[in-house]
Amino acid sequence: MSSLLQRLPAPPAAKKQAAPSHEVRTLIDDLIAEQKTLQTPIARYSDYHDREPDLAPHYRTLIPLSKPGEGEQYAFEVSLDRCTGCKACVSACHSLNGLDDDEAWRDVGMIHGGRKTPGWQQTITTACHHCEDPGCMNGCPVGAYEKDPDTGIVRHLDDQCIGCSYCILKCPFDVPKYSKKRGIVRKCDMCHQRLAEGEAPACVQACPTEAIRIVKVAVSKEPKAESSKKESISTIPAPRFLPGAPDPSITRPTTRYVGRDVPESAVAADRENLVPEHAHWPLVLMLMLTQAGVGLLAGGLGNTAATLAAAGLFFAGMGASVLHLGQPLKAWRFFLGLRTSWLSREILAFSMFAPIPIVVAALPFLPDFPFKDLITVAATRSVLPIGLIAVFTSVMIYHDTHRASWRFSITAARFFGTVATFGTLGLLLAKPSAWSMLFFAAAVIAKMIPELRIIRLADDRNAEWSTDLHTARLQRGPLNTSLDGRFLIAFTAIAVALVNPWAALPLLLISELFERQLFFQSVYAPKMPGSFGPKRHH
The missing domain is CATH 1.20.1630 (Formate dehydrogenase/DMSO reductase fold)
Known part of the structure; x- marks a missing residue:
C-alpha cells in the first residue's frame, strides 16, 4: 500500500495569490483573534490557583470580615452575569455537609424570558434565603428552627425535629429537605461555623467565577405581622426579588440577585412541567x-x-x-x-x-x-x-x-x-x-x-x-x-x-x-x- 501511495501523482500545487497591499480587518477578524486568547472560568481559576496556592486571603474578600450591625444580617449575593450553571456550588455543599445521595441544600435551575422576551435565559443558583420572617420557623410545631439574633442566619435544630415536614410546605422556596435516613428535615445554614472563623461557605469557596458571596444587608427591625397594625399586610408593596421566583412578600427573603437585569416576564423553566406532587x-x-x-x-x-x-x-x-x-x-x-x-x-x-x-x-x-x-x-x-x-x-x-x-x-x-x-x-x-x-x-x-x-x-x-x-x-x-x-x-x-x-x-x-x-x-x-x-x- 505504501509503494502504491508513493507512485500516485502529487496534487497540483495551488497558485499563490498576491496579498493585498492594504489588509482590511473586520469585526469578525477581531472576534476570532480575541477568541484565541479567551479562557474558560475553570481555566482562569486554575491559573490563579497555580500562581497563588494559598487562597485563604482571596476567599476572605468574598465574605464580610465583621458581624452585621444593628438592623443588618448576612445574606447571599448572586451575580447572575457570572453564574455558568456548572453546579460546583452544589457539589461542594454536598461534600462538606456530608449529605445523603439524594439530598441537596443548593439547587441550580433556569429561568427564561417568557412570551415577551422568549430569547432570554439565565441559570440560577439558590439555597436558603435566610428570610427576615421565616415561614419554616413560624410553622414548626416544636421550635426546631432559630434565627440567630447577631447574624440573621436561620438554623435548623436537628435534635429538636420530629420530621413532620410542615416547614417544607410553609417555605415558598422549597428550601428544607427531608432526610428519610434520619427521619428529620435539614437545610442550609450558610456554613455558619466557617463564617465564625473567617472562612467562606462551601458554595462561595467552590464557585470558580465568584458568582456567590456573602454580604451584609439591611433588614426590618419588626416582624412582618407587627410591622403595621393599621394597614393590611397585603397592601404593603413586595420588594423586588427575582422575577420568576415565588412571591417574596410571604417571608421576605434576603438573597440579592445582581449583575444582570431580569425581565419582569421571566418565569421558571420548569413551571409548566406536569409532575404530580408527593401524595402524603x-x-x-x-x-x-x-x-x-x-x-x-x-x-x-x-x-x-x-x-x-x-x-x-x-x-x-x-x-x-x-x-x-x-x-x-x-x-x-x-x-x-x-x-x-x-x-x-x-x-x-x-x-x-x-x-x-x-x-x-x-x-x-x-x-x-x-x-x-x-x-x-x-x-x-x-x-x-x-x-x-x-x-x-x-x-x-x-x-x-x-x-x-x-x-x-x-x-x-x-x-x-x-x-x-x-x-x-x-x-x-x-x-x-x-x-x-x-x-x-x-x-x-x-x-x-x-x-x-x-x-x-x-x-x-x-x-x-x-x-x-x-x-x-x-x-x-x-x-x-x-x-x-x-x-x-x-x-x-x-x-x-x-x-x-x-x-x-x-x-x-x-x-x-x-x-x-x-x-x-x-x-x-x-x-x-x-x-x-x-x-x-x-
Whole structure:
C-alpha cells in the first residue's frame, strides 16, 4: 500500500495569490483573534490557583470580615452575569455537609424570558434565603428552627425535629429537605461555623467565577405581622426579588440577585412541567378519616352502630397521622409552637375532641350512674362545635402555606364538605327518610361542584398560565385515573344509598380518598427554579 501511495501523482500545487497591499480587518477578524486568547472560568481559576496556592486571603474578600450591625444580617449575593450553571456550588455543599445521595441544600435551575422576551435565559443558583420572617420557623410545631439574633442566619435544630415536614410546605422556596435516613428535615445554614472563623461557605469557596458571596444587608427591625397594625399586610408593596421566583412578600427573603437585569416576564423553566406532587398518604388518610369521623358522629347521634363506626374512623385517622412523623416520640413537644404554628393548634384541637367519640360510643353500654344524663347531653352537644373547630385548624394549616391551590375557599370547601357528606350519611343511617336521602345526595354533589369548576379550565388550550390551570391539567393528565374514580364512585355511592345506606359508606370513603389524593398531588407547589424532576418529600 505504501509503494502504491508513493507512485500516485502529487496534487497540483495551488497558485499563490498576491496579498493585498492594504489588509482590511473586520469585526469578525477581531472576534476570532480575541477568541484565541479567551479562557474558560475553570481555566482562569486554575491559573490563579497555580500562581497563588494559598487562597485563604482571596476567599476572605468574598465574605464580610465583621458581624452585621444593628438592623443588618448576612445574606447571599448572586451575580447572575457570572453564574455558568456548572453546579460546583452544589457539589461542594454536598461534600462538606456530608449529605445523603439524594439530598441537596443548593439547587441550580433556569429561568427564561417568557412570551415577551422568549430569547432570554439565565441559570440560577439558590439555597436558603435566610428570610427576615421565616415561614419554616413560624410553622414548626416544636421550635426546631432559630434565627440567630447577631447574624440573621436561620438554623435548623436537628435534635429538636420530629420530621413532620410542615416547614417544607410553609417555605415558598422549597428550601428544607427531608432526610428519610434520619427521619428529620435539614437545610442550609450558610456554613455558619466557617463564617465564625473567617472562612467562606462551601458554595462561595467552590464557585470558580465568584458568582456567590456573602454580604451584609439591611433588614426590618419588626416582624412582618407587627410591622403595621393599621394597614393590611397585603397592601404593603413586595420588594423586588427575582422575577420568576415565588412571591417574596410571604417571608421576605434576603438573597440579592445582581449583575444582570431580569425581565419582569421571566418565569421558571420548569413551571409548566406536569409532575404530580408527593401524595402524603398518611396525611390523606388522617384528614379524610378524621373529617369523616366528625361528620358521621354528628349526623348519626342516636344510632349506636353509626356512633361506633364514626369513632373507629376518627381514631384510624389519628393513628395514620403518626405515620407521617419521622420522629413520633418527640411529638409531645407540640405545645412549643402554639403561638405561631397551625399544626400545633391542630394537634391541640384534635386532642380535645378525641375523648368525645369514646364517651359517646361508650355511654349506651354503661349502666345508669349519677350525672349520666348530664354527661350524655354535654358530650353529644360538643361533637359539632369542637369537631368543626378541629377541622378549621386543618383548613388553616394548608391555607397558611400560601399555596394558591390551597387557598381558604378551596380547602374549606373540601374539608368541611367531607364533614357534611358523612354527616348527612350519618343522618340517613340514624333516621332513614326521603328527606335525609335528599340531603345526602345534595351534599355529595355540592362538594363536587368546586372540583368540577377547576378541571373545566383544562379545556381552554389558549388560557394564560395560572395555578388553577396547572392543577386542572394535572388532574386531566397524569392524575386522570384518580379523577375519574373520584366522581364515578361518588355517584355510585348515591345510587347505592337508595338501597342500603351502609353499603354506601365504604364507597364514599374510597371516593373521598381519591379526592384527598388529588388535593395533595395536583397542588401547584411554588419553589425556586431548580431541578426538573419531582420534589423529594417523604
